[in-house]
Amino acid sequence: MEIFRNKKTFTDYIERQKEMGKRIGFAPTMGALHQGHLSLYEAAQKENDLVISSIFVNPTQFNNPDDLEKYPHDTNRDLKLLENTGIVNAVYLPEVADLYPAGLKSKAYNFDGLENEMEGKSRPGHFDGVGTVVEELLRQVKPDNAYFGEKDFQQLAIIEKLVQQLKLPVKIHGVEIYREDNGLAMSSRNERLNAVQRDAGKVIHETLVKVNDWFRIITIAEINKRVKDIFDDQRGMTLEYFEIADEQTLKQTDFFYKDKNYRAFIVVNVGEVRLIDNMHLD
Structure with missing residues (x-):
């Protein structure tokens, strides 16, 4: 499993894989990985030659600074978990500047009102933050397929709308919610x-x-x-x-x-x- 901490090195790697005709499956994450994330990679492995993960805790999608502060960070643990799957071929660990080259500010999107329902009612700007990072990651990774969990169904719908509006050449896949033994959605x-x-x-x-x-x-x-x-x-x-x-x-x-x-x-x-x-x- 290759680990990339530099945008230029990573995008060069992607170009080489594309030149070889490799089909790329991608699942972005914010780390704190669990079996629910691993189910995304398992789905990607079935349809692609390469499986790529990213880990980036996106500051602009946290409305409450305390939530950002409390969000679990253990990159070494996450990398070990990914290595042990034997599924993931490469992991991208971008810096803030790699995804926000013009400074830490979200783009403004219009998702045809999807962003104003449910989570959007109490988390203004949240989906602009999600869209900004996902758009940039999709442009850098250039996947054929990208995988997102249905637990965040509103986010999945918004990402599908983003890809449709920007005409990005990627197919978005929703993956069924992975649950703990008692039915609790894994998170x-x-x-x-x-x-x-x-x-x-x-x-x-x-x-x-x-x-x-x-x-x-x-x-x-x-x-x-x-x-x-x-x-x-x-x-x-x-x-x-x-x-x-x-x-x-x-x-x-x-x-x-x-x-x-x-x-x-x-x-x-x-x-x-x-x-x-x-x-x-x-």
């Missing part, structure tokens, strides 16, 4: 939960499963009430929001239309840890 933030909180967190996925059972049987208003009641009964947990939204527009709906696909989105604060999850509704 770097889970490391901040104690054992009791981690076990209690299973109620988030259990609730989504119930929502899928209730879907099209009872009204959305009744589903919303039942979800609120579930979390009102949980100690040490606060329901930040629950929405059922159109998968294409991400707009919240209060009625089911047969020709549309819907997904349930939930954010729960467990102690001081903010956990997100979602589920496609059958």
Whole structure:
């Protein structure tokens, strides 16, 4: 596994691989890697000649400086984990200047309103930060395929919109949420939960499963009430929001239309840890 800490060296490597006709699969990360990230590389390995990872903690997508400060950093651990997979061929560790050559400021994007729903309501500018880094990484890595987890479904939809608007020559793939044994969506933030909180967190996925059972049987208003009641009964947990939204527009709906696909989105604060999850509704 090759490790690149210099933009020029890395882009030269990419050019050589392209000249040899290698098909490149890419999964960018912010480190603190876990099995959910590894599932992205496993998906990439099936469709590509080379699998490339990047690790970069993007400052502009953190609205709260405390979240940035608390975000786990252990690059040596991450590199060892990637090495042990035997899947990843190269890792890119860019500096801030490599992705923000004009200074640490996000570009301004219009994602046709996707950025204003759910996470966008409480995190202004967050998706501009995501878009800025992802666009620059895609331009430098030049992958044929790029892989993102469905846990951050809104981010996935925005990246698909970004690629479409900028006509970037890459296919975006969503990879199914990787879950812990109790159903909790695997996340770097889970490391901040104690054992009791981690076990209690299973109620988030259990609730989504119930929502899928209730879907099209009872009204959305009744589903919303039942979800609120579930979390009102949980100690040490606060329901930040629950929405059922159109998968294409991400707009919240209060009625089911047969020709549309819907997904349930939930954010729960467990102690001081903010956990997100979602589920496609059958």
